[in-house]
Amino acid sequence: MRFIVLGILFTSFSFTNMNAQILSDKTMGAVGKGISGFTFSDADAAALAKEAIVVMDQNNPVAGPADGYTLRLNRLFGNHINSEGVDLNYKVYLVKDINAFAMADGSVRVFAGLMDIMDDNELLAVIGHEIGHVVNHDSRDAVKAAYKKEALLDAAAAQSGKITSLTDSQLGKLGSAMIDSKHSRKQESEADLFSYNFMKKYNYDVNAVESAFRILQKLSEGQDASFFAKMQSSHPDSGKRADEAKKRATKDGLYKAYEQQKIDNTAPVVKTTAKKATTPKKTAKKK
């Protein structure tokens, strides 16, 4: 993912053991491949990502179908699950972390904490960025890289005669790497460009791309600055990415200072409830 990294440590740690369990069979299979020359197909990457996301969904508070967060994402993301030539699926994790990530199988997960601070257009900019990672095969490459690294590490260990399979620690690292995909700056820049073009193509306000990065920039300068700065150390500066988005919008003659719209993650009141509300109800307002 790597659009937003605040709180990723907790996420990664939480699922380490789970991933270790679920990935062990497949990873064991890769050990031999690691020794004899590494082969790992796109289908392998997708299959591995799919297994990992199943476990993650089981171990995270996934927003239900009637949840306001889900309904909002349906409205924003629903039109784009096939629009970019890749099959995507999405869910909301009801956690406070400001985060979102994409997996190689096309699974995108958005955290409630992110949806609490981004309006519709800004959220679409993040979604566009994550779709960019999938379309550009960054997610697949991240799985491949992590898998390869662990398989080769194990191959080296196997030669020493000490270890014949991946350790839990290695498996944990692989799991974390999949969640916390370490994309290069180039990949991030390209995903940012994808996001900008995505916004433009569908007539969303392209200035929301800049705005989304400004939000992250402010976060990095705020109370959690030290933690955030540490986490951001290997990633492009949010301010620079915001500047880049602004430059693009200006060049296209679309630039306008963005004003954040109302953020509403509540489920709309259904009609039957509205009818009931007309019956006299005891109100206990304190004055």
Ligand SMILES: [Zn+2]
């Ligand atoms: Zn990213």
